Amino acid sequence: DGGITQSPKYLFRKEGQNVTLSCEQNLNHDAMYWYRQDPGQGLRLIYYSQIVNDFQKGDIAEGYSVSREKKESFPLTVTSAQKNPTAFYLCASSIGGTEPYEQYFGPGTRLTVT
Amino acid sequence: AQSVAQPEDQVNVAEGNPLTVKCTYSVSGNPYLFWYVQYPNRGLQFLLKYITGDNLVKGSYGFEAEFNKSQTSFHLKKPSALVSDSALYFCAVSGGYSSASKIIFGSGTRLSIRP
Numbered sequence: 001d002g003g004i005t006q007s008p009k010y011l012f013r014k015e016g017q018n019v020t021l022s023c024e025q026n027l028n029h030d031a032m033y034w035y036r037q038d039p040g041q042g043l044r045l046i047y048y049s050q051i052v053n054d055f056q057k058g059d060i061a062e063g064y065s066v067s068r069e070k071k072e073s074f075p076l077t078v079t080s081a082q083k084n085p086t087a088f089y090l091c092a093s094s095i096g097g098t099e100p101y102e103q104y105f106g107p108g109t110r111l112t113v114t
Numbered sequence: 115a116q117s118v119a120q121p122e123d124q125v126n127v128a129e130g131n132p133l134t135v136k137c138t139y140s141v142s143g144n145p146y147l148f149w150y151v152q153y154p155n156r157g158l159q160f161l162l163k164y165i166t167g168d169n170l171v172k173g174s175y176g177f178e179a180e181f182n183k184s185q186t187s188f189h190l191k192k193p194s195a196l197v198s199d200s201a202l203y204f205c206a207v208s209g210g211y212s213s214a215s216k217i218i219f220g221s222g223t224r225l226s227i228r229p
Contacts, residue, residue: 004157006157035219040123040221040222041221042204042219042220042221042222043158043204043219045216048216058216088155090157090158092157092158099146099165100146100208100216100217102148102160102163103158103160103217104160105157105158105159106157107156107157108155108156108157110155
């Protein structure tokens with residue numbers, strides 16, 4: 001099956017701990033994205049990557065970090081510097097390039113930090 | 115700067131009736147417009163997009179959207195609603211080449227179809 005996988009589905013962490021969310025795609029897409037979803041606020045872009053070994057900050061990058069060492073993988077680390085990390089995190093991918101092709105989303109990871 | 119607005123937090127429709135979910139946008143240059151649907155605790159699913167050409171775009175599950183340049187709108191429509199259409203719907207916009215592949219999402223509209 002082609003698609004995007006995110007793991008785990010639910011994640012619980014104590015305040016002050018870093019946590020890494022996994023995102024893998026086998027669609028051969030160049031571009032990958034991380035969004036945060038909070039109730040009533042839609043999706044906000046955290047980081048995106050248009051090619052391996054390159055990534056850019058989105059609108060709310062503070063307290064987050066990413067890497068793109070492989071085309072298929074785009075893990076997101078939520079650091080202890082993120083003030084309000086509890087949220088639903090969505091990973092997406094698209095063909096990429098200069099045109100905004102539609103994005104395909106993973107099932108999401110719900111992170112709860114207490 | 116590009117932006118997108120979904121003026122209704124919730125839309126309620128009876129099954130079998132037509133439905134409309136509203137979206138307006140603001141971009142510099144030609145817009146690229148998208149609709150996505152999200153079911154509870156799931157990722158977003160792509161429904162349809164407008165890039166250029168015919169103002170009426172047909173998509174998945176019987177949905178369609180009408181691009182209106184003068185009103186800067188891209189409303190989602192369906193002639194006959196199903197209970198299974200109940201979900202959260204997101205409109206999204208990109209300003210095309212000037213912003214590469216970045217897409218801005220609206221805040222979402224919850225569609226509720228009553229039997």
